[in-house]
Amino acid sequence: MYRRVAIIGGGAAAATLLSELLDRQPAQSLHLDWFTGGDAPGRGVAYGTRSERHLLNVRAASMSMFASKPRGFLDFAQRGDHSIAGTDFLPRRLYGDYLEAEVEHALERAKALGHDVRVIPFKVDGLVPEHDGVTILQGEETTHVDAAVLALGGLPPQPLSGVSDAAIASGRYVVNPWSFLAQAQPDPAPRKVVLVGLGLTAVDVVLELAALWPNASFTAISRHGLLPEAHLASASAPSDDGADLIEAMQAAPDLRSWMRLLRDAIAHSEDWRVVIDSMRPHTPALWQALPQEERARFLRHARWAWERARHRMAPQVMAQMQALEQAGRFRRERARLHAADVEGDHLHLSITPTGSSTPQALDTDLVIQTIGLNTDVRRTGHPLVSQLATNGHITPDPLGLGCAATTEGRLCHDGEAWPHLYAMGSLLRGTFWESTAMPEIRQQARQMADRLLGK
Template identity: 75%
Template sequence: MYRRVAIIGGGAAAAALLSELLDRQAPHSLHVDWYTGGGTPARGVAYGTRSDRHLLNVRAASMSMFAAKPRGFLDFAQRGDHTIAGTDFLPRRLYGDYLEAEVASALERARSAGHDVRVLPFAVDALVPENDGVTVIHGEENSRVDAAVLALGALPPQPLAGVSEAALESGLYVTDPWRFLASIKPDPSPRKVVLIGLGLTAVDVLLELAALWPNASFEAISRHGLLPEPHLPAASAPSDDGSDLIAAMHDAPGIRSWFRLLREAMAHSEDWRTVIDSLRPHTPSLWALLPPIERSRFLRHARWAWERVRHRMPPQVMTSMQALEQSGRLHRRRGRLQAVEMEDGKLHLTLRRPHGHGFETLDADLVIQTVGLNTDVLRTRHPLVRQLATNQHVAPDALGLGCMATPEGRLQHNGDTWPHFYAIGTLLRGVLWESTAMPEIRQQARHLADRLLEG
């Protein structure tokens, strides 16, 4: 087993791995350095919100941190409110409380078992992986570990192409919506806010701003102008295990054939959601079948449709979005952002209309970029990831989906695989695709903990 392990990252994936490691009966004592990067350990960006308007997009019964303890989160929530059901969509704030509690319990177990765990509230400046271990550098300190794990989550968002320096310097173009939401206060001033992107992040931003800024109006722009689909009010299960569909997809690995098969399966299902959900356990193996050209085709032409139906919002959130539209405060618009400039103290946007129908312009008091997760290792501003990519310690995924790695999470470089250097979570999207939600992350954490303890 690896006796000395470093975990780099302060969010849910890091917390899940740490807790899995400390939950086992290890044959020897462990030394674990957890570099949380500041902030509240375990919550990360995903669960750092304190707003009860921001709900989990997965039902409570499916959100345990531990694969072996499926009721973990539900039991935690019901201790505070016995009326909560497993089918409820609960606040992400509550899930952050659960993660913190689980980490505190894991650290207490570690002390009792004689493990040495250091929670280090700063970022790692550099990593030097070698065939017999990894050197961790932060400030003036160097330490040698047997294995290191990147659990960084999504990379910092980057401004879209076409956004001028003047717009960025004005502070009126927001690239990081979560940092922005953490700082805003109630304000009755009228203003026009434009959102670029219409996924789940946009929905969270709209919910919060609509409540805190009652006289603001909103324009939300995306390629197709569509909100995410909602979950059903009641949980549903597939009528079968989907094995026939999965077998047919394995026999014809291509985006066109897969979407044809999906449409046929949906036509014979009582609800299309059960078909989509039946694919979830098989997504990594299906993704592995696609050659690079088919993956690229999916990202260009089908990703938007898949994201809408796969990453759904709670039904009560859909009700809130509909009310916002019906009140006239929210308008959705189709288009692609071409440019953002500063003109007379306002932001001036140029959009390309769909189907080659020219351009249109609009002004805004504030623009918020809500385009989803950034996983582009080559273009990131993240200091540690830049160091790793520059020194060719990691190989970027060709389509900008994190790092090249094995399905087990071992990071690759120059056509080879590091024996002691791993990743978990979002940086594995290129190899697994489905690698950002807690049900998948907890499985990764469980298997990775097994490998680390086996050595």
């Protein structure tokens, strides 16, 4: 059992691990240092939004922090509104309230049980993993702990290649959409806005800014020009557990075979969503069985299709996007961005339509980069991750999917796993692929708590 543990990160993954550790009521007292980085503990980026337009993309009944308390979030929501159903897609703001409430309860339990928990609203400057623990550097303080867990969430977004320094300095090319949304004002309002990327982040940005700037038009460019798929209006349980499909995929771990098997399963299913959802519990094992070259092939050719089918939006969100499109305020374009630079009082973009080799010009007032989650530790501006990588304490995943790690979450260096340095969430995407949504996070938190407490 580790008695002195550091949790690094201020979002949902860190909050869930803290709550799991304290919910177990360990026989011996714990000393927990939670370095939140200054954010509201638990909310992080994902649930820091206060907009009612930003909805969860998972139904309320499936969003509990705890695997052992499946109704946790639903019970919390219904205490404020008895009309809420488990099939509803609720505001992410409400889920942030739930996380904060659970953190508060966990800290109260810790005090009552005699645990020493420090919530430290600062970032960690550096880590030195050792064979008997981990040394934490924060300001002028040095702390030695038995184990440390990195639960950092997504890494800070980086500008795409071809974007000039002048474009970024002008404020007209936005790299971090969430920081921008938190400060966006009604005036001055741009007339033309371009979004680079067309996933769930782009949807959130368009819905929020379309309401804030009623006269603005939005163009989203992406390689395939397709929005994420939508959930069905009513929840449907899978007709089977997909065991035959999973067994066949495990027997043929290559992308071409998997695509053939998926097409066949979907053809014999009442709805393709049932097939995708039945795969979810098995995705980590399937990913681990996939050879490295097949993983790379998946990322090149099939990732976009999987992401839009797997990470779906609420049906009412899809309806709002369709209404904006029909009104002529939102359009999609199949293209890639090659360059962005300042030209007078606007940005000049060079884009190449999909299927063409001829660049085209596009002028706009504002560009917002909405390419989704960044997990590439090879090119990150995150100070702690950069320090660990530069000093050789972690090994970047070769495909840019976080860090090399064991299935227990131990981070690796030089082909070996550190005995006391762990990670959760997005940094483990190269190990599990699906490692960022709450159903996976709560399972990781439960297993990590067992590991740290020696159960």
